[in-house]
Amino acid sequence: MKTRNLLLLILLSLNLQLFAQTLSPDQLQADFALFRKVLQEVHPQMYRYTxxxxxxxxxxxxQxxxxxxxxxxxxxxTMLPLLVSLRDGHIKWIVSGKDEHYPFFTDxxxxxxxxxxxxxxxxAANYGDSQIPEGAELVSINGQSINSIKQTLFPNMTFSDGYTVQGKYEDLNHFFSGYYATHYGAYATFDIVYTLNGEEKKxxxxxxxxxxxxxxxQAHKPASQLPLRLAIDETKTAVLTIERFWDDxxxxxxxxxxxDAFRQLKKENIQHLILDVRNNEGGNEPFGVWLYSYLAKQPFRYYDHIKVARKEKYSFHAWVPKIYTKVIRKYMLKKTDDGYVFTFPKGLKTSKPKRNAFGGDVYVLINGNSFSVTTEFSARVHADGRxxxxxxxxxxxxxxxxxxxFTILQLPHSKIDLGxxxxxxxxxxxxxxxRHGxxxxxxxxxxxxxxxxLTKKDPILTFTRQLIQSKSTFAAPSSGPVPSK
Structure with a gap:
């Protein structure tokens, strides 16, 4: 027993030493220089917004x-403001071996x-035993207002493209505890002020x-459903849910x-299609092109061009997909007056609508977690007024x-992964x-x-159904004379 206790004390001591270990200025400067070089050589448009x-x-x-x-x-x-200035929601800055949303504090x-x-x-919920009433408005945490906390966190959050903010709201809704700990610290207890039914409480x-x-x-996950779903109701309105753009x-x-879904829509003579791509964070680019080819009413170009930073090999060692180094970099990059472009993807060419392309009214449901390939697809739909x-x-x-x-590199001294x-x-x-951004x-x-x-209602879907109903009612021919008043 004494030996086991001694071993535990040694392990605890080592962990504390690792946690308290500091990086010297020389180590920090070396990681900083590599960080800057990687961004400049890899990111396709580092100066897009800044x-x-x-x-x-x-x-x-x-520096x-x-x-x-x-x-x-x-x-x-210290490095986060540089990453946020890219205004690129795909950038990765993850402490090696840690969950990206809980990089430093897990208790x-x-x-x-x-x-x-x-x-x-x-x-919205209690993770533990605090039993604060659901639906209460939270006013402050440890003496700071909720809005001031949000204003501190937003400039340090990378999940958004350009000048959008809804992705950051979605991230806070899911991972506030991690963000708060990273930027405010960890506490055994939290003093909060909240209001309920107009009464302020502490x-x-x-x-x-x-x-x-x-x-x-995990315990409160919604009932398991397939990620791709088609439902047609009694009003002949179809709801097509696309939770991701990849195969499993x-x-x-x-x-x-x-x-098969669009074949069924044609067979059923559906005139109203609700396409739900909320919380779809993307996947494979060709899948977005494929889906739009079932909505397009005329030939279309999906992409105008696809930028890459350079054709030369990187001046540092990092993980890069083999297909890029073996094939794309050698055979599929073209020099232009504005740098290099990737020439192969089908979305660069003119595509035709599919045989069973849907010709009726389309309603697309979106939110802050509609991202990446989902946003590309939505942009094509929106730009074409579809x-x-x-x-x-x-x-x-x-x-x-x-x-x-992605190119992925671990900074050698700080052990932080940059993707x-x-x-x-x-x-x-x-x-x-x-507008730009x-x-x-x-x-x-x-x-x-x-x-x-809290009641698991879906006002976005409900509003859309009402919109369809009002349009159908307005467009429907009169069944007889309108009664006089």
Missing amino acids: SKQQFDSLFAAT ACLNRPMTQHEFYK SLFPLKLYFVGEKAWV ATIPAVTEQQIKDYV KKEQKYKPFIK ATFVGQETGGGYRTNSSGM IPMFGFHMANVPDYI QGIEPNHTIVPTIEDI
């Missing part, structure tokens, strides 16, 4: 801060699941662990499902999306009025309330 002059100033200011020893945590936070986490709208947040609530949060999420051999094959959009702005950018393949998307996808025929903005913005969240 000019080179602005970036040079940011790099200089950041000047690395003149003293820092912990891994301090270095991680002593904030115990409430929150739902954010604007400057406010409500309690409470001190105990922390939870990362495992408790994950156990709660254990579940469904994407292309055969889409082909659908009415309902919900909230996408987290992905309308004009451009950086994704495709950079290698292709910049530019959508074709984007309307001139689309915006997402796909819905024709009808519908924001679920905390009551909707």
Whole structure:
């Protein structure tokens, strides 16, 4: 027993030493220099939203801060403003071996699941035993207002393209406890102020662990459903749900499902199609092109061009997909006046509508987690005026999306993994009025309330059905004379 206790003390001592270990200025400067080199050689358009002059100033200011020893945590936070300035939701900055949302603290986490709208947040669930009433509005944590906390976190969150913010709201709704710990620290208890039925109350609530949060999420998962679903109701309105743009051999094959779904829509003579791509964070680019070919009414170009940073080999060692180094870099990159472009993808060529392409009215449901390939697809639909959009702005950018393949490098001293998307996808025929850095903005913005969240109501789908019904009623021929008053 004494030997076992001694071993535990030794292991604990080693862990504490690792946690408290600092990086020297020389180590920090070396990781910083490599970080900068990797961004400049890999990212397809580093200066898309932040000019080179602005970036040079940011790099200089950041480098000047690395003149003293820092912990891994301090270095991680010091570098975040550079990553956020890319305004690229695909960028990865992950402490090696850690969950990206809980990089430093796995115990002593904030115990409430929150739902954010604007400057406010409500309690959506208790991860532990605090039993704060669901639906209560949270006013402050440890003396700081919810809005001030949000204002601190937003500039340090990377999950959004361009100037969109809805993806950040979605991230806070799912991972607030991790973000709070990273930027405010871990506490055994939290002093909160909340209001319920107009009455302000105070409470001190105990922390939870990362495992408790994950156990709660697992226990409260919605009933299992296939990720690709088609439902046709008695009004002959179809709802096509696409939760992801990739194949899973254990579940469904994407292309055969889409082909069969649109064959059925034609057979049933469906005139109204609701396409639900909320919470679909993307997948394989060709799958978006494939789906749009079943909605298009005329030949179309999906992409205008696809940017890459360079054709030369990188000046550093990193993980790069073999198909890129063996095939794409050698045979599929073309030099232009504006750098290199990727020439192979089918979406660059003119595509024709499929045989069973849907010709009726389309309604696309979107939110902040509609991202990457989902946003590209939505942009093509929107640019061609092919659908009415309902919900909230996408987290992905309308004009451009950086994704495709990733170069991944671990900084040698800080042991933080940097993942950079290698292709910049530019959508074709984007309307001139689309602002630089915006997402796909819905024709009808519908924001679920905390009551909707708690009662599992879907106001976005309900509104869309009502929209279809009102349109059908308005368009329907009169069955007789209108009675006089």
